[in-house]
Amino acid sequence: MIERIAAGQVVERPVSIVKELVENSLDAGAQNISIRLEDGGKTKIVVTDDGCGIQESDLEKVIEQHTTSKIQQLADLQKITSFGFRGEALWSITKVAKVILQSRRKESTSGRACIVKNGLVLENVPVGMQTGTIITITELFETYPARKKFLKSNQVEFQYVLEIVNQLSLAHATVGFQLFNNDKLILDYLPNETLQTRITTVFGKAAKNLFLPLSAEGGDYKIRGFIGSPQAATTIALQQILIVNKRPVSFLPITKTIKHAFGTLLPKNIHPPFVIEIETDPELFDINIHPRKEKIAFSEQQLLVDILHHAVTTTLKNANLSFSFYGDVEHYELHDSGMDDIAALFLKSNTKEWNVKNYFEDEPILQVKKLYLIAQTKDGLLLVDQHAAHERILYDQFSETYEQVHGEVVVLPKPVEIELSVYESEVVKNTMDFFEQLGFVIKNTKPTTFIIQKVPIILQNRNLQKYFVEIIADIVAETKIPELDDQTHRTIAYVACRSAIKAGEVLTQPERKNLIEKLLTTKGRYTCPHGRPAYIVLNMTDLAQLFHRIPASQKEK
Numbered sequence: 001m002i003e004r005i006a007a008g009q010v011v012e013r014p015v016s017i018v019k020e021l022v023e024n025s026l027d028a029g030a031q032n033i034s035i036r037l038e039d040g041g042k043t044k045i046v047v048t049d050d051g052c053g054i055q056e057s058d059l060e061k062v063i064e065q066h067t068t069s070k071i072q073q074l075a076d077l078q079k080i081t082s083f084g085f086r087g088e089a090l091w092s093i094t095k096v097a098k099v100i101l102q103s104r105r106k107e108s109t110s111g112r113a114c115i116v117k118n119g120l121v122l123e124n125v126p127v128g129m130q131t132g133t134i135i136t137i138t139e140l141f142e143t144y145p146a147r148k149k150f151l152k153s154n155q156v157e158f159q160y161v162l163e164i165v166n167q168l169s170l171a172h173a174t175v176g177f178q179l180f181n182n183d184k185l186i187l188d189y190l191p192n193e194t195l196q197t198r199i200t201t202v203f204g205k206a207a208k209n210l211f212l213p214l215s216a217e218g219g220d221y222k223i224r225g226f227i228g229s230p231q232a233a234t235t236i237a238l239q240q241i242l243i244v245n246k247r248p249v250s251f252l253p254i255t256k257t258i259k260h261a262f263g264t265l266l267p268k269n270i271h272p273p274f275v276i277e278i279e280t281d282p283e284l285f286d287i288n289i290h291p292r293k294e295k296i297a298f299s300e301q302q303l304l305v306d307i308l309h310h311a312v313t314t315t316l317k318n319a320n321l322s323f324s325f326y327g328d329v330e331h332y333e334l335h336d337s338g339m340d341d342i343a344a345l346f347l348k349s350n351t352k353e354w355n356v357k358n359y360f361e362d363e364p365i366l367q368v369k370k371l372y373l374i375a376q377t378k379d380g381l382l383l384v385d386q387h388a389a390h391e392r393i394l395y396d397q398f399s400e401t402y403e404q405v406h407g408e409v410v411v412l413p414k415p416v417e418i419e420l421s422v423y424e425s426e427v428v429k430n431t432m433d434f435f436e437q438l439g440f441v442i443k444n445t446k447p448t449t450f451i452i453q454k455v456p457i458i459l460q461n462r463n464l465q466k467y468f469v470e471i472i473a474d475i476v477a478e479t480k481i482p483e484l485d486d487q488t489h490r491t492i493a494y495v496a497c498r499s500a501i502k503a504g505e506v507l508t509q510p511e512r513k514n515l516i517e518k519l520l521t522t523k524g525r526y527t528c529p530h531g532r533p534a535y536i537v538l539n540m541t542d543l544a545q546l547f548h549r550i551p552a553s554q555k556e557k
């Protein structure tokens with residue numbers, strides 16, 4: 001029973017086997033790894049590598065529990081650099097499937113094959129093969145009907161494998177990968193690629209122009225990689241790859257930090273793609289907290305979050321994020337919900353709104369369908385969405401007002417009592433400094449009751465109970481980066497949207513020119529506050545390409 005449970009923890013479905021086998025191949029120093037599946041791995045999985053191979057005399061040992069060649073002594077556990085170290089994967093797999101293990105080391109004249117079923121060695125014979133290892137899995141979960149029933153369709157199981165192989169191939173750009181399903185070659189990544197070329201191979205050609213390089217260092221952390229420009233962002237979070245010491249992992253605080261750093265360049269539920277590699281002392285993070293090693297923990301997490309936030313912000317600030325004509329632009333919905341009327345009024349009355357009207361004249365700018373502006377630039381043309389553009393300009397102005405009044409605090413005419421859960425109360429008590437810095441004056445009257453006497457001016461009419469619950473969630477997720485909370489952001493975006501000229505308004509020549517000029521000197525000019533593009537650049541090369549004056553391959557950005 002204990003064995004079954006342990007084996008079941010490692011092998012949940014075909015993808016778990018593929019992951020373990022490919023990781024073993026990588027640990028063995030393979031340059032080329034091929035994965036052949038039948039029915040998404042449900043019927044058969046074969047992983048072949050050209051790594052170091054397994055010694056003949058070890059072939060029957062590696063399938064025993066706790067046998068590994070990757071740690072020599074207890075202290076090694078503190079600084080794991082290989083994928084494996086538990087010595088449990090092969091053992092677990094032989095408990096739930098039939099396994100044929102074939103391997104040959106460089107110095108041997110032939111290989112050896114070992115057939116194992118239900119943990120028992122059925123055969124161990126010499127076999128002719130090249131240096132490396134071939135592992136074949138069949139009869140998966142044959143003796144575990146419950147697990148087998150739990151598997152999804154071939155297509156879904158295959159998708160899981162595809163995802164993992166892509167992640168591993170991004171973490172190991174120098175290794176070649178081939179993935180087949182039912183004899184069809186699905187992925188074919190050549191060895192010795194750079195991270196940048198691998199990203200293009202994995203994410204498609206458009207990625208080449210849409211991923212910005214990033215690098216930073218601090219403490220014991222070295223960060224490098226690529227983040228997608230807003231144009232590359234999508235509604236699905238599949239292209240968010242985090243790699244720590246060559247190991248793909250998921251770690252929510254980092255994903256959130258990157259999204260935060262994009263600010264209003266992206267709509268709320270749109271995710272920036274990225275491939276971020278973090279290198280650190282293996283002693284500074286713990287991969288040992290999950291049986292399949294999917295979760296990790298960092299010491300000095302806040303430092304890491306700060307460095308990364310800064311790196312992404314700097315990269316975005318220095319890059320040209322203009323939307324251009326490659327790749328598809330996602331379509332976003334515009335939401336105005338959740339805004340705060342009183343705060344909106346307050347902001348409006350305190351901001352001198354910038355006006356499109358009353359400016360000088362120059363080169364004619366075309367207005368199309370009272371919606372878009374077309375202006376000639378030195379190197380081509382500019383397409384502007386008049387409403388999005390004005391909205392962005394106003395948003396940045398309203399934000400400035402907000403920044404100015406941010407520190408101002410008001411005494412609530414009637415103190416507000418809020419009631420939190422025991423857990424939430426503990427969080428508030430432990431982070432009282434943070435709230436005091438923001439201008440709150442809070443009294444903790446009963447264990448879970450708080451009386452709020454003073455608040456930042458902009459929050460005076462807010463549902464404070466809700467505000468606290470949201471902020472606490474952020475604190476717990478450790479993404480407490482001092483910036484606008486969600487609702488403040490939505491409120492400012494709302495005022496900007498309502499104050500902006502509309503699609504459908506006729507603009508005079510000077511007004512058109514004035515709008516474009518102001519937009520181009522605005523900080524967040526690339527998108528409207530909801531993350532839709534504010535303008536699109538078509539330079540002479542883009543135009544030449546659209547009209548087939550030059551072949552696509554010559555287009556260099």
Ligand code: ADP
Pocket residue numbers: 020024025028049051052053054062063067068069070083084085086087088089090091132133
């Ligand atoms: P772990 O990877 O944690 O050591 P595994 O059960 O995955 O445990 O593998 C057990 C051992 O088998 C490894 O330590 C390694 O010595 C050997 N091994 C497994 N797969 C390969 C491979 N593809 N090439 C060379 N050696 C391998």
Ligand code: MG
Pocket residue numbers: 020023024083084085087089090
């Ligand atoms: Mg392993």
